[in-house]
Amino acid sequence: MARAQRERGTGPTGALAVIESVLADRGLSTELVSGGPAEFPVHRCTVRDPQGRRVTASLGKGAGVQSRVSALFEAWQHLQHEEGQAALARDRRRVRTMSVTAVVSQPELRGEEMIQRLARDYPDADLACLCAEPLGPGRSSLWYPAFSRSPSCRSHPIPGDDLRYEPYLRYAYDNGTAAGVTESDALLHGLLEVVERDALSHALLEWYLDGGSRLSALDPELLPPDLRRLHGEAAVHLGALPIIIDITSDLGIPAYCALPSRAGPHPGVIGSGASLDAEYAVERALTEVIQSSFNLSLGVDLTLGRRLESLRRWPLLERCARLDPAPLIGRLEFDARLPEAGPEGVDEQISVILETLERAGFAAYSFRWNPEHDRCPVLTVIVPGMETFSMVHSAVPVLPTGRAVRRLAAPR
Numbered sequence: 001m002a003r004a005q006r007e008r009g010t011g012p013t014g015a016l017a018v019i020e021s022v023l024a025d026r027g028l029s030t031e032l033v034s035g036g037p038a039e040f041p042v043h044r045c046t047v048r049d050p051q052g053r054r055v056t057a058s059l060g061k062g063a064g065v066q067s068r069v070s071a072l073f074e075a076w077q078h079l080q081h082e083e084g085q086a087a088l089a090r091d092r093r094r095v096r097t098m099s100v101t102a103v104v105s106q107p108e109l110r111g112e113e114m115i116q117r118l119a120r121d122y123p124d125a126d127l128a129c130l131c132a133e134p135l136g137p138g139r140s141s142l143w144y145p146a147f148s149r150s151p152s153c154r155s156h157p158i159p160g161d162d163l164r165y166e167p168y169l170r171y172a173y174d175n176g177t178a179a180g181v182t183e184s185d186a187l188l189h190g191l192l193e194v195v196e197r198d199a200l201s202h203a204l205l206e207w208y209l210d211g212g213s214r215l216s217a218l219d220p221e222l223l224p225p226d227l228r229r230l231h232g233e234a235a236v237h238l239g240a241l242p243i244i245i246d247i248t249s250d251l252g253i254p255a256y257c258a259l260p261s262r263a264g265p266h267p268g269v270i271g272s273g274a275s276l277d278a279e280y281a282v283e284r285a286l287t288e289v290i291q292s293s294f295n296l297s298l299g300v301d302l303t304l305g306r307r308l309e310s311l312r313r314w315p316l317l318e319r320c321a322r323l324d325p326a327p328l329i330g331r332l333e334f335d336a337r338l339p340e341a342g343p344e345g346v347d348e349q350i351s352v353i354l355e356t357l358e359r360a361g362f363a364a365y366s367f368r369w370n371p372e373h374d375r376c377p378v379l380t381v382i383v384p385g386m387e388t389f390s391m392v393h394s395a396v397p398v399l400p401t402g403r404a405v406r407r408l409a410a411p412r
Contacts, residue, residue, distance in 0.1 A: 012066045018181050019072040022376050023047070028055070028079075030072065035294045037233035039063060040287055042294040045071040047079065055079060059295055061287040063230075073376070077179035080378035084369025086156045088146060094131040094367070096143060097160030103127055108142050108363060111385030114401035115145060118168050128161035132365035132382050135187070136354050142365050142384070147172050149367070149380050170396055175388050176381035177369075183377045184346045187366060190381030191353045192253075194364075196274035199255035201389035201400065203247040205407045207328055208319040217332040218244040218256070224279060230286050237290050239264060243325065243332065244282060247272070251356055254278035254339060258285040259325055266296035267308065267322040268393055276342030276349050307395035314397060321395040362386060 023030065027050040036042035043060040056078040060071025088095050103109065104119045118125070129143035146161070147153040151172040157163065176194045180186030206213060220231045220241075234242045240260040247257045255274040269292045273284025296304075311318040319327075343349055357364055368379040387404040400408060 012062075012064070012069050015069045015181055016065060016072070019069065019076060019376060022076060023072065030075065032068070032071065033298075035297075036061075036237055036290045040230055040233055040290060041067045042287075042291045043067050043071040044295070044298065044300075045075050047075045056082065059291055061284075061291040063283075063287075067287075073179045076376055077177060077378050080179065080370040080374075080376075081174065081177055081380075082152055084378070085150045085152045088128070088130075088150070088156060089158050095128055095146065095158060096131065097126050097128050097158065098143060100125045100127055100165075103129060103143065103145060106142065108384050109144075111402055113403075113405045114148070114168070114171050114399070117399075118145075118165050121168075122165040125165045126160055126162050127165070128158035130367045132367045135350075135364040135366055135381075136358060139363055142382070144365065144367075144382055144384070149174065149177070149382065171388075171391075171398060171401060173388055173391050174380070175391070176383070177378070178381070179376055179378045181376060182346075183368075183379070184350060186377050186379050187381060188346050188350050188353075190366070190379060191350065191364065191383075192274045194381055194383050194386055195249075195251060195253050195353070196255055196272050197388055197390045198251075198383075198386040198402075198404075199247045199249040199253075199274060200257060200272045200393075201387035201404050202249055202407070203245070203257060204320045204390060204392065205400070205404055209316055209407060211327070213331070214333050215328060215331045216246040217334050218246065218282065218338070219334040220244070222337060223282070227279060227282055227286070230283065234258070234286050234290050238269070238293055242286065242289055243328070244285060245328070245332070251360055253353065253356060254281045256281050256285045258282075258289040259323055260289070260293075261325055261329065263324055263326065264293070266293065267324075268304070268395070269293045269296060270323055270393060272390075276352060277344075278338040278341065280341075282338070304395055311395060311397060317392055317397055320392045323393060357383060 029048050031046045033044040034041050040063055045058045047056045049055050056075055058071050058074035060067045062070050100119045128146040130146050132142045132144045175197050176190045178186045178189035238260045240262045242258045243261050245257045247255045257272045259270045271285045271288030273281040275281040362383050365382045366379050370378050385402045387402040389400045389404050392398050
């Protein structure tokens with residue numbers, strides 16, 4: 001499969017050479033644990049510094065060498081994101097502490113429901129904010145609360161940020177954070193992740209809150225041959241046929257979700273993907289559901305069981321985290337076909353996505369975590385108002401953060 005080239009401007013072999021060189025230049029070594037189907041392997045990567053100390057870990061998925069590329073780029077992303085968060089306290093140019101009142105007075109944050117709730121609950125709080133740069137013309141920089149894109153904010157406090165709003169730190173999420181061979185590669189990956197998680201957020205609420213609507217699913221027999229083969233490999237690995245549900249939102253950017261057709265030993269197994277190439281979105285969803293199952297089988301997340309138990313007081317959140325497919329099976333309609341692919345060039349894809357967001361009333365911004373001179377940029381794409389409720393599938397007790405909040409208020 002060559003579809004991964006749509007996400008990075010170079011092929012998998014070229015990308016692998018670049019990221020291996022970048023890691024070697026830092027004196028970092030990698031250890032890989034592999035699993036999953038031979039043709040579509042999953043790699044868990046541990047990165048060590050020159051003294052042999054573990055500095056980060058990651059997962060990779062994809063066809064053949066692409067899985068290794070994915071694992072190494074994610075490891076670099078985690079490392080640079082962490083180092084970037086640690087450096088925020090010294091970054092007086094791109095970080096500013098503001099009153100929460102001043103933060104929410106920015107017109108661009110009107111649709112950020114989580115931040116608006118924070119302002120009502122903690123009206124005297126001071127927040128450190130990132131200077132996010134606009135990705136489209138005619139817009140000014142946005143001062144965006146750092147904690148919500150800095151999961152390590154407790155470990156790297158920023159002077160002036162009083163953290164009085166600590167209960168909201170559960171919303172700290174790396175959504176839209178991506179690494180790439182070039183900045184365009186990272187931007188495309190970050191934009192698609194924002195779209196994917198917004199779509200998945202709406203889907204979870206549709207599945208487990210609305211509860212009655214029909215769900216459009218893909219008939220595996222209508223998939224292209226390589227995706228049919230991947231679907232079969234996923235079935236063997238999961239011990240159940242995966243169902244592929246079309247979760248494309250009102251934006252119209254293809255997005256799909258894959259999950260086992262029956263509950264297995266590990267709750268919360270799921271994969272999702274978004275791309276202007278619908279076939280690639282399906283590929284990402286299927287390879288990610290394999291990755292999700294593999295990761296849970298390793299037993300790395302030692303607190304998952306306890307977190308799931310804690311959600312029992314919120315039945316909707318527990319359903320979204322456990323992802324029981326049983327309530328969905330009878331609602332599936334296997335009549336969906338894949339739309340034609342959009343442009344192939346990275347810059348062209350970015351332009352289409354940004355135009356799509358603008359037409360829907362959303363503006364996109366970015367913040368870079370590693371220095372401009374570093375190879376393989378790591379950045380976070382921020383689209384205020386887009387939804388990140390999908391973090392609930394990690395058994396985190398959250399409410400909708402953006403535009404999906406209207407689903408909770410809608411009469412049923």
